[in-house]
Amino acid sequence: MKFLREPLVQFLFLGGLIYLAYGLFTPKIEEDTSRHIVVDNAKVQWMQSTWQKRWNRLPTKEELDGIIEQYIKETVLYNEAIKMGLDKNDGVIRRRLSQQVEFLAKDLVVYTPPSEEDLKKYYDEHQKQYTPDARYTFTQIYFDPDKRGNKTLDDAKRVKEQLIQQGSMLQDVSSLGDTFMVDRYFQSSSKFDIRKNFGTGFTEEVIKLEPGKWHGTILSGYGVHLVYMQEVLEAPAPPFSQIKEQVLQDWTIEKQIELKDQFYEALKSYYTIVVEDSNVSVLGKVN
Amino acid sequence: MKTSKLLSLYTILLISTLVSAESIGEPGRSSGKINPLKNVYFGEQHLHTGASPDAFAFGTRNDANDAYEYAKGKAIKNYQSGKMIQKRTPYDWAAVTDHSEYLGMMPLLLDSKSPLQKTEIGKLISKGDKASGEAAFQQIITSASIGVPIDYLVDAKIMKSAWQKQVDAANKHYEPGKFTTLVAYEWSSQPNSKNLHHNVFFRDSGPERIFSAFDSVHREDLWTYQEVMRSLGHDSISIPHNSNVSNSAMFALHTSSGAPIDRGWANRSALNSPVVEIMQTKGASETHPALSPNDEFASFEDKFTHLLGSGGVLGLIDKSFVRQALTDGVGFQELIGSNPFKYGFVAGADSHIAASANEEFNYPGVHGNIDYSPEVRLSGAGSVAGEPAVLFGTPGATGVWAPENTREAIFDGIKNRETFGTSGPLIRVRFFGGWDFPKNLVKDKNFIKIAYANGVPMGQDLPKKTSAKAPSFAVWALKDPESGNLDRVQIIKGWYDQRGYGFQKIYNVAWSDNRKLDPKTGKLPPVGNTVNIKTAKYTNDIGDTQLSAIWTDPDFDPSQHAVYYVRVLEIPTPRWSTYDAAKLGVEPPKEVAATIQERAWASPIWYTPDAKLVKKLDFYPGLQERLPYSGFNIGTMKNKK
Numbered sequence: 001m002k003f004l005r006e007p008l009v010q011f012l013f014l015g016g017l018i019y020l021a022y023g024l025f026t027p028k029i030e031e032d033t034s035r036h037i038v039v040d041n042a043k044v045q046w047m048q049s050t051w052q053k054r055w056n057r058l059p060t061k062e063e064l065d066g067i068i069e070q071y072i073k074e075t076v077l078y079n080e081a082i083k084m085g086l087d088k089n090d091g092v093i094r095r096r097l098s099q100q101v102e103f104l105a106k107d108l109v110v111y112t113p114p115s116e117e118d119l120k121k122y123y124d125e126h127q128k129q130y131t132p133d134a135r136y137t138f139t140q141i142y143f144d145p146d147k148r149g150n151k152t153l154d155d156a157k158r159v160k161e162q163l164i165q166q167g168s169m170l171q172d173v174s175s176l177g178d179t180f181m182v183d184r185y186f187q188s189s190s191k192f193d194i195r196k197n198f199g200t201g202f203t204e205e206v207i208k209l210e211p212g213k214w215h216g217t218i219l220s221g222y223g224v225h226l227v228y229m230q231e232v233l234e235a236p237a238p239p240f241s242q243i244k245e246q247v248l249q250d251w252t253i254e255k256q257i258e259l260k261d262q263f264y265e266a267l268k269s270y271y272t273i274v275v276e277d278s279n280v281s282v283l284g285k286v287n
Numbered sequence: 288m289k290t291s292k293l294l295s296l297y298t299i300l301l302i303s304t305l306v307s308a309e310s311i312g313e314p315g316r317s318s319g320k321i322n323p324l325k326n327v328y329f330g331e332q333h334l335h336t337g338a339s340p341d342a343f344a345f346g347t348r349n350d351a352n353d354a355y356e357y358a359k360g361k362a363i364k365n366y367q368s369g370k371m372i373q374k375r376t377p378y379d380w381a382a383v384t385d386h387s388e389y390l391g392m393m394p395l396l397l398d399s400k401s402p403l404q405k406t407e408i409g410k411l412i413s414k415g416d417k418a419s420g421e422a423a424f425q426q427i428i429t430s431a432s433i434g435v436p437i438d439y440l441v442d443a444k445i446m447k448s449a450w451q452k453q454v455d456a457a458n459k460h461y462e463p464g465k466f467t468t469l470v471a472y473e474w475s476s477q478p479n480s481k482n483l484h485h486n487v488f489f490r491d492s493g494p495e496r497i498f499s500a501f502d503s504v505h506r507e508d509l510w511t512y513q514e515v516m517r518s519l520g521h522d523s524i525s526i527p528h529n530s531n532v533s534n535s536a537m538f539a540l541h542t543s544s545g546a547p548i549d550r551g552w553a554n555r556s557a558l559n560s561p562v563v564e565i566m567q568t569k570g571a572s573e574t575h576p577a578l579s580p581n582d583e584f585a586s587f588e589d590k591f592t593h594l595l596g597s598g599g600v601l602g603l604i605d606k607s608f609v610r611q612a613l614t615d616g617v618g619f620q621e622l623i624g625s626n627p628f629k630y631g632f633v634a635g636a637d638s639h640i641a642a643s644a645n646e647e648f649n650y651p652g653v654h655g656n657i658d659y660s661p662e663v664r665l666s667g668a669g670s671v672a673g674e675p676a677v678l679f680g681t682p683g684a685t686g687v688w689a690p691e692n693t694r695e696a697i698f699d700g701i702k703n704r705e706t707f708g709t710s711g712p713l714i715r716v717r718f719f720g721g722w723d724f725p726k727n728l729v730k731d732k733n734f735i736k737i738a739y740a741n742g743v744p745m746g747q748d749l750p751k752k753t754s755a756k757a758p759s760f761a762v763w764a765l766k767d768p769e770s771g772n773l774d775r776v777q778i779i780k781g782w783y784d785q786r787g788y789g790f791q792k793i794y795n796v797a798w799s800d801n802r803k804l805d806p807k808t809g810k811l812p813p814v815g816n817t818v819n820i821k822t823a824k825y826t827n828d829i830g831d832t833q834l835s836a837i838w839t840d841p842d843f844d845p846s847q848h849a850v851y852y853v854r855v856l857e858i859p860t861p862r863w864s865t866y867d868a869a870k871l872g873v874e875p876p877k878e879v880a881a882t883i884q885e886r887a888w889a890s891p892i893w894y895t896p897d898a899k900l901v902k903k904l905d906f907y908p909g910l911q912e913r914l915p916y917s918g919f920n921i922g923t924m925k926n927k928k
Binding site: 144195 | 329360375376377379400401402405415444713715717729730732734763765766767768769770799827831832833
């Protein structure tokens with residue numbers, strides 16, 4: 001009976017139950033097309049509680065009369081509309097009803113809470129998502145092409161050789177290169193921080209650099225740089241026990257989307273679909 | 288007289304009903320390193336989401352959470368196009384400023400369970416057809432823009448919970464040291480179709496109740512609200528925007544009741560509204576070609592004029608632009624001893640799709656239904672207030688110099704006017720003024736340290752005069768690594784002479800490519816243009832990466848009040864409409880320039896002469912006689928050759 005533990009099967013089964021329950025317990029506003037309208041106590045209570053939810057108080061006598069009158073009016077007209085077949089091919093009604101089915105489907109996932117193992121497995125598979133951004137500590141020296149012209153690259157290379165010869169230890173480099181508004185030293189900066197200061201191209205290069213060495217020449221939107229990568233910190237993801245809540249939340253969101261899609265696909269599989277006009281894209285917009 | 292007294296009484300009564308305001312709880316405060324020489328933090332100070340009724344009508348359903356995610360650099364789904372949109376360079380801070388009028392109310396009108404649906408407008412909307420929907424939205428937008436509420440739609444409870452949602456989103460996305468959010472909203476006052484919109488920003492999580500244009504359309508009343516809230520611990524600033532379409536109202540020389548601006552009014556203005564928005568999607572507000580005929584860069588993103596139907600008529604341009612206001616401001620300083628237009632600069636989006644898309648090459652539109660794709664944007668159809676999508680520019684950006692990236696530090700940076708606005712690119716600008724700057728200061732390793740120690744940064748008054756020399760200014764600009772090189776740096780001076788006339792003059796102080804100034808006119812030859820219109824590509828082989836200068840005012844008169852601000856220009860690059868046209872393989876639209884020179888404006892530094900130096904004026908109290916109220920008089924601001 002392993003198939004009974006498949007989420008989709010559980011899902012469809014529960015889905016069926018909910019449909020049934022929905023049919024049994026919801027006031028039959030939609031289905032009642034006879035010429036007999038009863039506003040019983042249950043209905044009045046339902047109206048009152050709906051009102052209270054929205055307005056934080058019960059309706060006054062006058063307001064309640066209004067709601068009931070509105071309900072009767074709506075029911076009469078609604079019944080007539082159904083009899084006349086106005087619900088067929090009305091875009092708004094179609095969308096509303098299909099949204100309601102989707103909405104019901106979304107709620108289903110609470111009926112199949114994940115086990116500890118499910119969550120752990122999800123955590124393992126999504127390690128990357130929980131891993132904090134790497135942090136880079138580096139020094140950069142800037143060479144201004146507006147000042148140095150065609151010699152910029154050569155100047156930078158010469159300084160690099162000089163630095164390498166002096167040993168890889170970082171000495172005071174503030175006298176090297178050209179004045180520049182952006183800092184020379186960046187301490188545990190994220191990829192985002194680097195991009196904010198140097199642009200995309202430079203960042204993509206710098207995050208690949210091996211620590212403990214002078215690198216370059218590296219180009220940015222500003223000109224030419226030498227970079228000493230001091231340290232790259234890549235912290236592991238926090239242990240599962242610490243972020244269980246977060247994992248459950250992410251699992252739930254993903255599952256809801258997955259099940260909603262599965263639900264739709266399952267329903268769709270019962271249909272034969274023919275798209276005749278080959279120019280109309282199935283994916284196209286409704287409007 | 289009577290009405291204005293009544294009005295202020297009304298305001299006090301109204302405010303006293305707001306006083307129950309309590310703090311909504313502070314998010315944890317912690318910060319990283321503090322840099323006394325200050326870092327630049329780029330961000331957004333003007334943005335609408337689906338909580339604004341007009342944005343909702345344009346089809347926007349994304350909320351403040353989406354707006355903050357986008358600003359942080361994450362991809363979000365554009366509601367109208369269904370496509371993912373993402374900034375290339377993330378922001379350091381952002382503020383969502385939804386309209387306070389009908390905040391968060393639109394979804395309730397569409398909710399079948401809401402009693403609002405039974406109202407006249409609710410009924411119209413629930414008809415479900417497009418025409419009725421548009422008619423309903425039109426009524427709402429009109430009511431919001433004239434400041435007259437539709438009474439049955441104004442509900443304190445809805446307002447309170449909608450505002451709480453905005454505050455919660457801001458607090459949720461605030462990560463001190465990494466990303467700052469400011470709690471803010473837009474006060475959308477537009478009496479007689481004259482745009483007086485201000486965005487309001489709180490230093491903390493703000494009070495429970497905000498002051499909307501339905502409470503009052505007069506800025507004096509907004510200031511009263513701010514002052515009362517400040518006394519309760521909720522410090523705030525309000526930032527005026529779109530003076531360019533204010534029909535001469537934003538920088539009028541009189542108060543809402545028609546009285547001439549006096550010292551008290553000027554003090555309140557400077558205290559509550561210390562900065563002004565100089566650029567956004569609905570145009571630049573720096574100056575206008577009619578006001579600055581000698582400024583070859585004055586015509587910039589100035590095609591959007593329709594909001595209030597000024598249609599480019601001269602009379603409506605007068606008192607609508609920042610440069611003129613700054614100049615009038617120093618005139619007031621001289622005449623009444625206080626400056627009502629003592630503004631620093633910020634710039635922003637005013638986008639209505641919850642995304643501050645400041646990148647010209649990465650433009651997803653700003654008004655949803657009317658501009659969500661290149662095809663729709665260039666079609667010429669669809670409009671907001673009658674203007675086609677092509678006349679809107681890309682959003683601007685704001686840089687703040689602050690010691691750290693926290694809510695308090697960013698707020699204080701703006702309040703102290705240590706800010707600059709840009710037309711979008713993240714150009715960095717330093718600007719200092721002082722009396723004894725060494726000539727080689729900008730080359731010094733300790734430039735910034737010395738400049739802070741011996742002078743003042745942008746947004747401040749020059750220190751008390753200590754030398755017989757003219758003041759000097761240090762300026763340093765760095766390009767955005769994702770945008771064009773820099774063409775030039777200019778210092779723009781405004782002052783009043785002893786006859787009560789305002790003047791402006793533009794000085795080129797640093798420029799690229801070893802060009803030579805014309806010794807007669809002081810003008811600099813154009814930098815050139817590398818843009819290939821067909822492919823929308825340009826090269827950075829003209830212009831410079833960074834420009835700097837020490838500049839001493841050659842026309843300094845120690846007896847004259849003066850204001851100095853910086854304008855940095857990029858080399859020409861393609862406008863968004865040119866990028867779109869290249870994508871579609873069509874000609875760029877004719878109504879707008881194919882290439883633009885993006886720019887940054889750094890907040891002014893003011894010079895106020897010692898009282899002994901000012902010659903006794905031969906007129907009083909006649910500022911209003913010297914500076915005509917109505918009609919454009921070129922004599923109020925002359926161009927000095």
